[in-house]
Each structure stands twice: as C-alpha cells, then as structure tokens.
Amino acid sequence: MCRPSCLLWEASLDAIVFGATGFVGRSLVAELLRRGQRVAAAVRNDTLTPWLTAQGVGTDRLAVVTADITRPLAGLPEARVVYNSAARYAFGLGVDEARAVNVTGALNVLDWAATLPEPRRLVHISGYRVSAAEVGPDPAASGAYEASKREADLAVRARARELGVPLNIANPSTVIGPGQYVGLATLVRQLWHGRLPALPGGPDTFLPVVTVGHLARFLAELPHAPTGEHHWVLDDATPPLPELIGTVADHLGVRAPRRTIPVGLVRRLPRALTGADPETLHFLSTDRYPTASADAFAAGVGLEQPPVADALRAWADDLVAAGFGAGSPWSAAYGFRAVAGSRTWVTGDRHRPEHVLLHGLPMNADLWAPLAAHLPGPVLAPDLPGLGRSSPTDRPTHAWLAELLDEVRTRPTLVAHSLACGPALRLAVERPERVGELVLVSPAFLQPPSPRLVRSRLAAVRLRGMSAARLADTLGLPAGPAVASAAADLRRPGVARRVVAALRAAHGRRAEFRALLDRVAVPVRIVVGAADPLVVPVEHEVLEVAGAGHYPQLTHPAEVAGLVTRAPSGSP
Structure with a gap:
C-alpha cells in the first residue's frame, strides 16, 4: 500500500519512519512534514493519516507504506534517513512478544537500511534506562520490556558497526504530551482518582520527562549530528518525583500524597494493594543521566525545552480532557483555571464566547458537546465548582459564575440546565449587563421535585458505584x-457526595428561584422536553422538544440548538 502516490518513490525520500503510528513516531512524521520534507510512514495499519489531518498537517508529501518489522523487509521506498521509532511499549509483556518488535524488529530495520545506497543514516530511538553500560538497571532485575530494549540497544550498535551503517541513537526519558497514557500517566491517573495515598520511591527519586514536541524537533535535527553519537534526551530540570506530583496535584486541585514508600518495600507488597506494576518500579531511582551532549546539540540547532512545570500542567489538562485515554476532547481548548478559589475545568473560548453553557447534575460540561456542534460561534462550558472535574469553592455558585465571566469580552447567551438554572438566574438578576439572553433548559425548580435517590442516605454511595451503563439507565439516556x-x-473522591448535597440544597430553594424569574430583566426563554414538562406556570416563552426528556440537549441537540438561537418572541 502506498498513499497518496507512489510517484514519490521516483526519487529518494528525505526520510522513512518506522513505527509511524506510535506516540513518538506520529509526532516525528508531523514535524518532518511541517518542515517540507518528503516522508514515508511505515505502518501496519494506517491510523496516521486521519491523525495528521486532525492536527492540521498536510499529507501531500506523505507516502504511507505497509511494513511488518517483525519480518525481513523489502520493497520499501528509498530514503536518506531511516528512523526506527517502532517499539512494543507495555508492561507485563512475554519475552517473545517484547523481543519480536523491540529486538528482531530493530535489527530488521537496520538490515534493510544497510541495503540503501549512500548517503544514508539510521536514527534508532532507544531509552534512557537501557542504553550504554555506564547507565541503566541490572537487566536480570528488569521485566521483558526493559530487557528487550536493552538487548536491542546493544545489538543495534554491534550490527551497525558490522554492516557499516551510520548510526545515531536517541535515548529519550518519559515522553509526555497529548496521547501519552502509560508510564507516568498511571501515577497521575491514580492521583486524580484519589488512589495514590503514598508515592513509591523516596524524596530524591528522579523520573525525568521530555515533551513529545521537543523530542520530535530533536529527532528531526539529529541526522545533522556526527555519526556514532548517542544522546540522552530529557529535561534535567525535572523536579524529584514528590515535587513533580505535587505540581500536578496543585494544578488539578487535588491533594498530593504526603508519604513515600521505598521501592524495595513496594516490590514486596501485593500488587492489588499498591496498584504498582513491578516493571515500572525499575524506573524509580535517584540516577542522573549524561545529558551534556544532547543539551549542547540542541543549543547548537536552536532548540529549547519548554519549562517543565508548564509542560506537566499542560499534559495534565490533556490527560483529564481525554479521560486518561477513555475518550477524546470535544473542543480544542480546555484546561484548569483558577476561578473564585476553585480549580475550575473550562472547555472552549474563555474570552469571546457567543454562548456560555452551564451543565446540570449529575453531569459535567461534556453534556454540551452534541449541542455545541450545532451552535454558531465559540462556546464556553465550565464544570460547576466541586462537581465534574472542578474543585470546590467556599463562595456561592453565582459568585463563581460572575468571576468566570469577568474574563469574557462579549455579552453571551447564558444557557443553563436543570439545577444550574438557579445560579444563572441569580447572576442575570444581579449582573444583567453581563448576559445578552438567558435560556433555561429543563429548569429543575419548575419541574417535579428530586427523585427518591436524592433523599436516600445512601444516595452518594449509589451514585459513586454506578457504571456508565447504570447511570445512563437511571437518567433515561x-x-x-x-x-x-x-x-x-462520580467515582472521584467527594464528587458524588457534593452532587447529592447540591441536589438537596436546590430542592429547598425552589421558591427563591421562582421569585428570581419574576425579577430578571434580560430576555428569557425556557426549553423543556415534551416528556418532562413544567409543573409551575410561568409567563416566559416555553418551548417544547418533541420526544425529549430532562436532557434534550443531549438527545435532541439540533432541535435545541435551533431553539437556543432563534430570535426572541415578538422581535422583528
């Protein structure tokens, strides 16, 4: 297979990248294409092209070719630079499974590169714990993944000398960036879900990181380095692991573990208790690495790593937005922001939204993804404080909302759902100059009281224990x-409890919110599902969505978008 055209093969390509669908490989291909190079991507299945398109990277200089590096290679396009970023990166692998790609595959790539006409260059991507005799763990103590990478590193060096293939090796540390959900990401996930009571290692444990963007730029430049060099590519300014996790915890608005547990003790404890894969423990050490050559080379070609704390925060946002690999962000803009004492999760345009969307319970801002796809212009959708992904605040929700809108330069339509309608009304009454129009979707204070689940003493326990399927069934979605x-x-510490508390508090304020509806000065419209009508009469415009229930924006997004954006009743 070759795309877009095998005409690219008529002359030698600038580069061919093996493992081009992997986390590092795809970023390298994108970097090379952005530099105007002609690139072949050697893959087993083409998931690369749609990913590049989503990143806004043109593919007119890309040829996608099918290759299985676990077998001898032939019939591939010639290239001046051969990159091997292919690796089976996982823990708990069997020995044969790990060696098939990491050892046999690496040697097959090298053997094929040796058949190319000169000038040629092979860039092999190894690892910071497995390369060279002076650094790295005892291979007898490592798992199949690490042992295979170490074996490959030594074997590639020896075979390259034997065949006379010009070789450079890059030894990256833990690579972070959008799409990286293994390794250090496991600790961040445990931290986020409140399942990291203590950190393995000690106060000086060093787990260095490098951003995938910096690594891709470094690799793109590496063919210009003298042959035979190998470089440890990592940020030596990475703080010790406890400080690193503390930085991430502070950004996420969660509590960092205060204790550390020696790695030797963690190894002796049951995995079910520690949650730690034994293979990952080999990466937790106080070792430092010889980064001088990589730093000098990077400086010489004008590369500079981003501040490590900023990189960690941005990556934490990426992890949360993607549910640690369980989903994908519905907006290109997202992240945590400090709002009224809350680490608030915000999706969308924080400065010039046409619509500000406030979710009901027990949902989060992802509730609005289907509707946002049908709305014109940018939207802003936060998670309410203490709910979803946002940390709590001791200030009222309407005060939090007012501070959130302080950064907004437009006068947006404020769209609130269910229990969020009360704070939205309060804001519209007290700060009418900030709101162009108010749309209340399924306002809970005008509908039947909360279900029995909320009145149960075990409501929070039941909510926290619900699977996605059970929650959908409970909500009728x-x-x-x-x-x-x-x-x-809802499985995060405290969220289910705060959901139930918010539901109960709102139930006692129904009359207050109904009175606010009579005081609001901005245009108001109410949208409800036909199967979930109002039980309290109002004088404002009420629009029904046929066939919908309490969440019409989720089940009937196009219809709700039409009602949200239609001209107010009586307007010319």
Missing part, C-alpha cells in the same frame, strides 16, 4: 461519551 464522562467523575 442512551449510553455515550457524556454519560461515561460523568460516571467517571
């Missing part, structure tokens, strides 16, 4: 990403 995202958040 089809299973989907929004419900799965909400179910995941």
Whole structure:
C-alpha cells in the first residue's frame, strides 16, 4: 500500500519512519512534514493519516507504506534517513512478544537500511534506562520490556558497526504530551482518582520527562549530528518525583500524597494493594543521566525545552480532557483555571464566547458537546465548582459564575440546565449587563421535585458505584461519551457526595428561584422536553422538544440548538 502516490518513490525520500503510528513516531512524521520534507510512514495499519489531518498537517508529501518489522523487509521506498521509532511499549509483556518488535524488529530495520545506497543514516530511538553500560538497571532485575530494549540497544550498535551503517541513537526519558497514557500517566491517573495515598520511591527519586514536541524537533535535527553519537534526551530540570506530583496535584486541585514508600518495600507488597506494576518500579531511582551532549546539540540547532512545570500542567489538562485515554476532547481548548478559589475545568473560548453553557447534575460540561456542534460561534462550558472535574469553592455558585465571566469580552447567551438554572438566574438578576439572553433548559425548580435517590442516605454511595451503563439507565439516556464522562467523575473522591448535597440544597430553594424569574430583566426563554414538562406556570416563552426528556440537549441537540438561537418572541 502506498498513499497518496507512489510517484514519490521516483526519487529518494528525505526520510522513512518506522513505527509511524506510535506516540513518538506520529509526532516525528508531523514535524518532518511541517518542515517540507518528503516522508514515508511505515505502518501496519494506517491510523496516521486521519491523525495528521486532525492536527492540521498536510499529507501531500506523505507516502504511507505497509511494513511488518517483525519480518525481513523489502520493497520499501528509498530514503536518506531511516528512523526506527517502532517499539512494543507495555508492561507485563512475554519475552517473545517484547523481543519480536523491540529486538528482531530493530535489527530488521537496520538490515534493510544497510541495503540503501549512500548517503544514508539510521536514527534508532532507544531509552534512557537501557542504553550504554555506564547507565541503566541490572537487566536480570528488569521485566521483558526493559530487557528487550536493552538487548536491542546493544545489538543495534554491534550490527551497525558490522554492516557499516551510520548510526545515531536517541535515548529519550518519559515522553509526555497529548496521547501519552502509560508510564507516568498511571501515577497521575491514580492521583486524580484519589488512589495514590503514598508515592513509591523516596524524596530524591528522579523520573525525568521530555515533551513529545521537543523530542520530535530533536529527532528531526539529529541526522545533522556526527555519526556514532548517542544522546540522552530529557529535561534535567525535572523536579524529584514528590515535587513533580505535587505540581500536578496543585494544578488539578487535588491533594498530593504526603508519604513515600521505598521501592524495595513496594516490590514486596501485593500488587492489588499498591496498584504498582513491578516493571515500572525499575524506573524509580535517584540516577542522573549524561545529558551534556544532547543539551549542547540542541543549543547548537536552536532548540529549547519548554519549562517543565508548564509542560506537566499542560499534559495534565490533556490527560483529564481525554479521560486518561477513555475518550477524546470535544473542543480544542480546555484546561484548569483558577476561578473564585476553585480549580475550575473550562472547555472552549474563555474570552469571546457567543454562548456560555452551564451543565446540570449529575453531569459535567461534556453534556454540551452534541449541542455545541450545532451552535454558531465559540462556546464556553465550565464544570460547576466541586462537581465534574472542578474543585470546590467556599463562595456561592453565582459568585463563581460572575468571576468566570469577568474574563469574557462579549455579552453571551447564558444557557443553563436543570439545577444550574438557579445560579444563572441569580447572576442575570444581579449582573444583567453581563448576559445578552438567558435560556433555561429543563429548569429543575419548575419541574417535579428530586427523585427518591436524592433523599436516600445512601444516595452518594449509589451514585459513586454506578457504571456508565447504570447511570445512563437511571437518567433515561442512551449510553455515550457524556454519560461515561460523568460516571467517571462520580467515582472521584467527594464528587458524588457534593452532587447529592447540591441536589438537596436546590430542592429547598425552589421558591427563591421562582421569585428570581419574576425579577430578571434580560430576555428569557425556557426549553423543556415534551416528556418532562413544567409543573409551575410561568409567563416566559416555553418551548417544547418533541420526544425529549430532562436532557434534550443531549438527545435532541439540533432541535435545541435551533431553539437556543432563534430570535426572541415578538422581535422583528
């Protein structure tokens, strides 16, 4: 297979990348294409092209070719530079499974590169714990993955000398960035879900990181380095692991573990208790690495790593947005922001939204993804404080909302759902100059009181224990990403309890919110599902969505978008 055209093969390509669908490989291909190079991507299945398109990277200089590096290679396009970023990166692998790609595959790539006409260059991507005799763990103590990478590193060096193939090796540390869900990401996931009571290692444990963007730029430049060099590519300014996790915890608005447990003790404890894969423990050490050559080379070609704390925060946002690999972000803009004492999760345009969307319970801002796809212009959709992915605040929700809108330069339509309608009304009454129009979707204070689940003493326990399928069934919704995202958040410490508390508090304020509806000065419209009508009469415009229940924006997004954006009743 070759795309877009085998005419690219008529002359030698600039580069061919093996493992081009992997986390590092795809970023390298993107970097090379952005530089105007002609690139072949050697893959087993083409998931690369749609990923590149989503990143806004043109593919007119890309040829996609099928290759299985576990077998001898032939019939591939010639290239001046051969990159091997292919690796089976996982823990718990069998020896044969790990060696098939990491050892046999690496040697097959090298053997094929040796058949190319000169000038040629092989860039092999190894690892910071497995390369060279002076650094790295005892291979007898490592798992199949690490042992295979170490074996490959030595074997590739020896075979390259034997065949006279010009070789450079890059030894990256833990690579972070959008799409990286293994390794250090496991600790961040445990931290986020409140399942990291203590850190393995000690106060000086060093787990260095490097961003995938910096690594891709470094690799793109590496063929210009003298042959035979190998470089440890990592940020030596990475703080010790406890400080690193503390930085991430502070950004996420969660509590960092205060204790550390020696790695030797963790190895002796049951995995079911520690949650730690024994193979990952080999990466937790106080070792430092010889980064001088990589730093000098990077400086010489004008490369500079981003501040490590900023990189960690951005990666934490990426992990949360993607549910640690369980989903994908529905907006290109997302992240945590400090709002009224809350580490608030915000999706969308924080400065010039046309619509601000406030979710009801027990959902989060992902509830609005289907509707946002039908709305014109940018939207802003936060998670309410203490709910979804946002940390709590001691200030009222309407005060939190007012501070959130302080950064907004437009006068947006404020769209609130269910229990969020009360704070939205309060904001519209007290700060009418901030709101262009108010749309209340299924306002809970005008509908039947909360279900029995909320009045139960075990309500929070039941909510926290619900699977996505059970939650969807309870809410009368089809299973989907929004419900799965909400179910995941409900399992985080305190979220289910705060959901139930918010429901109970709102139930006691129904009369207060009804009175606010008579005081609001901005245009108001109410949207409800036909199967979930109002039980309290109002004088404002009420629009029904046929066939919908309490979540019409999720089940009938196009219809709700039409009602949200239609001209107010009586307007010319």
